[in-house]
């Protein structure tokens with residue numbers, strides 16, 4: 001019985017986009033030929049076919065709340081943030097140690113101070129379970145552990161603890177600022193090496209005491225310190241892990257679950273113990289170097305939910321009720337505008353072995369899809385693209401949805417007008433995004449100017465090269481751009497909700513007629529854009545509050561995912 005009904009429903013729905021349960025008059029002829037059984041059909045969300053009130057009957061107003069018609073206080077609210085700025089600081093290195101061997105009969109033993117441990121690394125990983133950036137937004141500074149100092153008896157310091165930043169899948173990471181003391185030092189040294197050699201006195205050759213670099217034997221008096229000669233400072237060092245570090249500036253689009261973390265900032269190197277400074281004339285050096293300071297990277301994190309279906313609609317259209325009807329989510333539902341203040345993500349289970357018809361769909365790598373994600377965002381109002389209402393801030397979550405569903409309240413006036421209004425806001429948002437992308441591209445463009453050749457003056461190449469500034473290799477490479485499909489080229493369909501209310505049928509029919517026109521090209525695409533997707537566009541009438549008509553949506557979404 002259930003199978004027959006579903007088949008018939010599909011035939012009705014996909015053949016002429018008619019629904020026997022909501023608007024029986026529209027489907028009467030096709031039903032008459034396909035079924036001999038009398039009585040209206042009701043297909044509920046859980047696929048049990050029952051008899052219920054017909055469309056002209058009012059929904060009996062009951063005081064009982066249910067999953068689909070909950071009381072306004074029946075919802076779950078999880079903390080949510082989709083943007084934050086964090087500073088990741090790699091661990092500083094531990095200091096080297098000044099120590100000497102002390103044993104019986106060995107009065108003045110050789111130096112045996114260990115090296116400092118290197119600092120901890122900062123990693124990032126996009127994981128499936130995370131849904132929000134609120135935890136990171138609260139922390140702001142994320143610091144890896146400092147390496148421990150070296151100790152006597154040649155004992156090296158322990159490494160600093162690593163930190164792992166876990167973010168939801170769909171997070172975009174952009175570097176804002178970077179402070180890398182070792183890279184700065186290396187650049188400085190590079191420049192100095194290319195300067196014409198100065199006449200240095202022997203006194204200058206040996207480095208002087210630099211408090212930020214040297215650590216001296218405890219108990220040393222200032223006069224002794226002044227008399228001390230310090231060896232030349234060892235060159236700046238980077239940990240071998242720094243080679244795996246993300247290139248500057250960091251620009252990541254973490255749109256897949258990551259099995260292994262990605263290194264953002266490698267920990268700094270520890271200082272050198274006093275055995276490193278033994279010289280022929282100084283067998284007992286009383287100095288060690290301090291550990292390096294860790295690098296700091298400030299980044300902007302932005303979450304753009306990666307849902308398969310994004311719901312776009314005016315406030316109070318019934319988006320959250322539809323999310324509840326399709327999923328187990330407990331999005332807030334209320335009969336006023338802006339009930340939803342933050343995006344809700346629900347998981348639509350395609351086959352939960354409870355009688356819901358299995359929707360067959362294989363993913364890119366051949367595995368059977370068991371579920372898909374649906375993003376319910378706050379309602380859009382007119383001029384949302386000018387940052388009115390809450391729309392603009394949340395449109396980024398539908399921007400990356402594979403399929404868009406325009407949810408339109410059939411009982412709230414002209415549905416075609418509402419659809420055009422929604423499309424206008426969405427396409428304005430898209431224009432805004434492309435303008436921003438162009439500005440970004442311009443900012444990142446590198447103007448190529450060939451190096452001036454001085455060969456006519458008889459200069460040799462290395463000398464001519466020596467006069468140039470150090471090349472900034474990072475700026476020479478084109479940075480990867482975030483690939484995103486234009487919103488207007490995404491497949492979409494319209495969900496006409498509240499079809500259980502009286503006098504919605506004419507509105508639905510007008511909407512259906514308009515969409516036929518769009519599909520055939522008689523009407524312009526509601527976004528007024530050329531090449532916008534319109535091939536299989538259709539409207540689905542539903543009553544989310546009763547869970548009627550919603551069962552066709554999963555199959556529709558799965559079909560459109562291939563587009």
Ligand SMILES: Nc1nc2c(ncn2[C@@H]2O[C@H](COP(=O)(O)OP(=O)(O)OP(=O)(O)O)[C@@H](O)[C@H]2O)c(=O)[nH]1
Nearest residue numbers: 316317318319320321334338339340379498544545
């Ligand atoms: N009769 C009827 N009422 C519905 C239906 N769907 C939703 N409603 C009612 O419409 C009102 C608004 O529903 P919501 O789901 O909160 O609407 P929304 O689009 O999420 O609203 P915002 O979050 O404010 O944008 C609630 O009172 C629902 O009970 C439906 O199919 N039929």
Ligand SMILES: [Mg+2]
Nearest residue numbers: 319320339340
């Ligand atoms: Mg809502």
